[in-house]
Amino acid sequence: MLLIVGSISLMTVSLVSDHFDKYVQQKHDTTLTAYKNELMVSYLTSNGTWKQSKVKKIGARALQDGLILVLKDADNKIVWEPSQTLLHKATNAKNIDSMNKTTEAIKINSKQIAQAQFSHNDALGYTRHDVAFINDLRISLAGISAFVFLVAIIIAVWIARDLSKPLRQIVSFTQAVASGDYRNQLPQQTQIVEINALINVTNELSRQLSKNQALRERLSSDIAHELRTPLTTIQGSLEAMIDGIWPISEARLVSLNDEVIRLTHLINNIENIASIEHSEDKLIKVDTDLSKLIQQVLSNFQSNLEEKKITLDYHTEKVIAVIDPDKINQVITNLLSNAIKFTQTRGKIIIKLKRISDNIVLTVEDNGSGIAEKDVPHIFDHFYMADPARNRQQGGQGIGLAIVKTIVVAHGGSVSVDSKLGIGTIFTVKLPLNN
Template sequence: MAGISIFVFLVAIVIAVWIARDLSRPLRQIVSFTQAVASGDYRNQLPQQTQIVEVNELVNVTNELSRQLSKNQALRERLSSDIAHELRTPLTTIQGSLEAMIDGIWPIDEARLVSLNDEVIRLTHLINNIENIASIEHREDKLIKVDTDLSKLIQQVLNNFQSNLEEKRITLDYQTEKIIVAIDPNKINQVITNLLSNAIKFTQTKGKIIIKLKRVADNVVLTIEDNGSGIAEKDVPHVFDHFYMADPARNRQQGGQGIGLAIVKAIVVAHGGSVSVDSELGVGTIFTVKLPLNN
């Protein structure tokens, strides 16, 4: 009897050692991997070859964390580069103009001073937009939600653009119904303003813009459609990226900075909604905003 007990005990020890070894090896790999990630190395991924479900789950989570950190790092690097580029353009213009005036190459006249002031205003506007989108995306800018008649809010924005529509003789087709939804009216006003401004900017004279507001299941859906220049297929997936401009020269000529649609997406996502775009070059563009009714 004692011999059997000793045998069972020895078998148990062997099994325990085997399990411990099988468990400790991937855990050591995970520790080593997370230390590399903590130091900023996101290049590698952990192998998923263990026989232990819980360890595999830990491996999956750790790999996903590494992928997300890698994406965030790439985004930060791209944003830093984009911001530097966007700031450099007006600063270079201002510096060059001031140096020309100081050296006596250009006269100090009203027209040049007005031009310099315009560049300063553009620079200030850009910095404000960068701060705006950063605060929204990091949820530092709290939403102040109130029950709002969305159709009335759209009409208020339309009133602000009346002269722009008349100047380009754009036909407006406005199809809406009264829908009350809990939103931050100031933020959603900015969404509608940015989308309508884009539609007017890229719609030719005597063009047409269609605005629709309706309930669809548990959502309120706003679409703004134009028959303007449209967006190339290769550019469509990037229109909501920070500082992305399909035609940079044309956008800057019309006052664009490539950040308006990024602000739109940040605000809509903060409301628990979504925004998408369908476009065809030379045909037109449709932006669709969905907001939950039970927000």
Template structure:
């Protein structure tokens, strides 16, 4: 594929679109002009023929309801000036007036000459002579019939042809002028867009090298480019924060592994040296620390499998309402110990999903809510559905989460309040598992929280 600069691409694209639009408008305008003008000429021709019919009626009446050849000849000469000649029959079908011989040949030559003159100026396609028959009526009684002859398809005059030709030239000049203006505008717009986009390109190269400190100043009046610049500046800030989070993650993992290992090492060394007796309590303490390490590693493996799609979903149809009821029953002792009020709102809804993994989602969210909700607090599950999705909302009136921390609570090992979370037995993995499971089901999860007022998680899952 041939590569171009954005300036060249914008100019070519702009010109292509302008050519298409201007060409289409010109063709439509020309077609409409031709159609309307042709209709106008046709109506004018019809009016002209009706005027001659009216004149013939008057001539017949003024002559005492007889035909005057001299008057008809004079009218015929006048008609030739309008590129028309005619013949008249009486009510019995007898020919009253017509051009014959040299007069007819002269009239036809004159009509054809005028028609060719118009044809050259307007490119009117000449047909054979057209006949138009009109009835001659007086007081409701037909007293004859007149037949008009002229070249078609329409009786354009030389002035009409000049008007159409002038219209075509004007449209052509307008189209050329519009294309020139489009080229100038395209060059100006591409220059306006090209420079800030070059700055954006240079900035992204800096980001790939890990240079997050610099920022792009807003220097355009274009909303979309300013939005792109803001997004890149936000990305730079987020990457800088992520760098700090990775460092914190390393520290947190080290802490999570070091604490149980240090406890194990101390107990085992004490029992080996004989300082401590080997008692069931000390063995249980060692077992608990090993179990803690096993759960930590197991949770990490669960996330890796889900995100890498090694752990395939085993979808079945089940009732999400009853699943939540079952999980709440299993947490009855913890709920009673803090005197919490837990309720479910909504209908019994069946969904197609991996039941075991969705069970883990509900467990992690409920466990999280119980940990951070004060005594006598409230936890509420809400279930609803629309055409394509099921909404599961879990909200509490607990301690809440600070706004700047809400972006990271689904990250592995992230804990909004590390000291308190560890004191409550947290490892910063539960919500990461929840997000991985939901996204594996092609769903989404969001959080809204206010510090000191509570937290709400909203899960959106497809039916299938």
């Protein structure tokens, strides 16, 4: 910044000097042209002759302007030149030959009748007033430049201080985050919009990393717990049978087999989530009639609905969407399975499918047990169960809704839940029509 200010100041002084030089040169040229024209008029008004009195007046005036006029005729003979007395009276010149000279030809009808030689003290013919003016101007510009340069230094120091302090804080903060410390947040205290935006983004990054870290820790704990329970059951039963405490019976073997199946199902679900989360580009999307797909899923649950005497209201439009039918089948299956599981006998489930603008909206509503308000924000988290004891009794693992969200997000959509404890739950899936 300081370099720019300095360069601009130097350029300003240079440009002013250059323009003033051009002005003086133009003024000089105009003055010479005026004297030449005046000599020409004098010649014409004197019937084609040179009158010493007229030329002398012109020459004397030229001396006052700092010019020494020497007039020569067509034969290069001197018509008039100032006397030494007049010369030294009007100027300080001691040697005319050492002065700069400009020769102007005087022509009438393209015929040269004389030539006027003007001598002056410098190339541009600066007068005393010209020199004083340009010197004053340069001093003023130099003073202004120095002042601007000083102000620029103050501003640069202030900006550097305001920039460096939050940047140092951000660097220190990101180093702490990189080491796994997510406890603190950066304060937003600058007047610079861009720095504040960087602080906000950095804070949000820290929050997301903290959330992901907590999720990983809870996920690891939940997976360990979910795996430990069936393994402990299997190990205890096997040890009891090996030690002869329990006789080996078909019922116990079937129970052990059920635990193995549950364990295998859990592992498959974990693999399924990981596969969907990291393989969005592997979704096999085709044009699919969603209303027919829903009907296929409903037919698979017909016996479950009849067993609990649940009333099903089904309102759909014919909607063709670009989706992976197998994955969306799993979404509908999980949502309907949840609705049936938590709806009491003789309850009611309502399924709606409609197109809104460029989106498809699917809702699955039940009048079942509902979800507590504190549990709603976590209902799509891996292994989260609002009522763990009841869920495990019903074969739940807290992973079905996590799979639903993963699949829907992989399709570029969203899923939300609206629930009230003891009243019922509504799951809403929104998918883009053309994905």
